[in-house]
Amino acid sequence: MAGSATHKNAIWSGGKSMGNAWLxxxxxxxxxxxxxxxxxxxxxxxxxxxxxxxxxxxxxxxxxxxxxxxxxxxxxxxxxxxxxxxxxxxxxxxxxxxxxxxxxxxxxxxxxxxxxxxxxxxxxxxxxxxxxxxxxxxxxxxxxxxxxxxxxxxxxxxxxxxxxxxxxxxxxxxxxxxxxxxxxSADVPNVLTAGELKSQLDTAGFATLNINFDTNKTLVRDEDKPALDQVRDLLVSSPSLRLSVDGHTDNVGGTAANKQLSQGRANAIVEYLKRSGIEASRLKPQGFGAEAPIADNRTEEGRGKNRRVELVKLP
Structure with a gap:
């Protein structure tokens, strides 16, 4: 699952951010x-x-x-x-x-x-x-x-x-x-441009989106919409391109719950792109849960890498 852990004695509780200011x-x-x-x-x-x-x-x-x-x-x-x-x-x-x-x-x-x-x-x-x-x-x-x-x-x-x-x-x-x-502490968000996405899809067949979801949530956050707008621009500029939107999680939590969560996140991204004018026939949302890790789930760094959304080029 995605999100930060809490401590049993902490005065912490969950939160989310909204807003649309640039500076x-x-x-x-x-x-x-x-x-x-x-x-x-x-x-x-x-x-x-x-x-x-x-x-x-x-x-x-x-x-x-x-x-x-x-x-x-x-x-x-x-x-x-x-x-x-x-x-x-x-x-x-x-x-x-x-x-x-x-x-x-x-x-x-x-x-x-x-x-x-x-x-x-x-x-x-x-x-x-x-x-x-x-x-x-x-x-x-x-x-x-x-x-x-x-x-x-x-x-x-x-x-x-x-x-x-x-x-x-x-x-x-x-x-x-x-x-x-x-x-x-966090790195400056890196939004891949439509051109960069196209280059990765052409060379590797897939591209990883730099977006995050709140813990156990499937709602697209406002701060991640610029990244999805670049996906929209890519699809507009490449009318024959079809994409599978693949959601992945780490191995924390149950198998069924992670599969459902990853599917929900993929669905949310596809719905956002559809509302942006992209035809549903060009998009295929899929949730894989923790079935396809790319890093070691025994470390927090590895789990962070495994919590991801990938765009995969369809024939």
């Missing part, structure tokens, strides 16, 4: 986000992928940026050899002045306590404990933070195939308010 700036209380791909403001509020709302708090605002750069705008100190020193590029993704610069999928949420007098330091300790149980650790803090007042800005790192940077902050906010920013 915009989003300002939180302490974070500037330069959005390179779609940004969505979620009606009703939505937690970052994996997080739950802390007990006694409500979501005030939430936002997801598919790919962007997050700047904390203030100097941070890094923990090096049990001592706090000004962060440098040698210690991680920081500027020479010690300002964190984090790139990837950015999820931001603002919370407000239901009752006055909520403790920022107590809430921080809870996040620190949970992130530690997930294998993460505290790596940096804002210069001049004040634990006594509960005005804090801390940066955690959760290692893995995709690093997660978690910025916790109550600094500069009213009592009972906190912000959480989760940056998941």
């Amino acid at each position: 915009r700036r989003v300002r939180g209380a302490g974070v500037l986000v330069v959005a390179i791909l779609a940004t969505a403001v979620h009606a009703g509020g939505q937690n970052p992928d994996g997080f739950n709302t802390p007990g006694g708090y409500n979501i005030v605002r939430s936002e997801t940026t598919d790919y962007g750069v997050s700047l904390a705008r203030v100097v941070f100190q890094c923990l090096e050899k049990n001592a706090w020193v000004t962060c440098t590029p040698k210690l991680g993704p920081y500027s020479d002045a010690g300002v964190p610069k984090l790139e990837g999928r950015i999820e931001q949420v603002s919370y407000k306590a239901e009752k006055a007098g909520s403790s920022g330091i107590l809430l921080f300790r809870n996040y620190e404990r949970v992130i530690s149980e997930m294998g993460g650790q505290l790596v940096a803090r804002m210069f001049g933070h004040n634990e006594r007042s509960g005005k804090l800005r801390f940066l955690f790192l959760i290692p893995g195939a995709q690093k997660k940077w978690v910025l916790f902050e109550t600094w500069g906010l009213s009592d009972g308010e906190m912000n959480l920013t989760v940056i998941t």
Whole structure:
């Protein structure tokens, strides 16, 4: 199946992104986000992928940026050899002045306590404990933070195939308010052009689409529509071309469920292309589940490669 794993003790829960902005700036209380791909403001509020709302708090605002750069705008100190020193590029993704610069999928949420007098330091300790149980650790803090007042800005790192940077902050906010920013490292999305797809189909007979689906979902995401629009352009420019749209999963989960999931995703892509004006007779959706792996399913990297959609040239 596709998607990221969750931890049994985590404050995480699932989420998805929407939106259609190309470049915009989003300002939180302490974070500037330069959005390179779609940004969505979620009606009703939505937690970052994996997080739950802390007990006694409500979501005030939430936002997801598919790919962007997050700047904390203030100097941070890094923990090096049990001592706090000004962060440098040698210690991680920081500027020479010690300002964190984090790139990837950015999820931001603002919370407000239901009752006055909520403790920022107590809430921080809870996040620190949970992130530690997930294998993460505290790596940096804002210069001049004040634990006594509960005005804090801390940066955690959760290692893995995709690093997660978690910025916790109550600094500069009213009592009972906190912000959480989760940056998941990711490569800049690579959309194959119609010409590149045609070249791969002509030489290899197939091409792999650079698209993703939410965990256990078959809905085509907004951020993947540009890639499918290139498939449409390819088919328009090659009127005799017929394609099999083949869905594949990793080996996590049941055989029947994976087969059904991969078929549903192939069907969704074909439906999108049909709505774009492509005749159904030129497309054949197929779901293979985990039957045709191209990498080792025993590793997360291998499972990620096996979760894919391929276009195969039909005679």
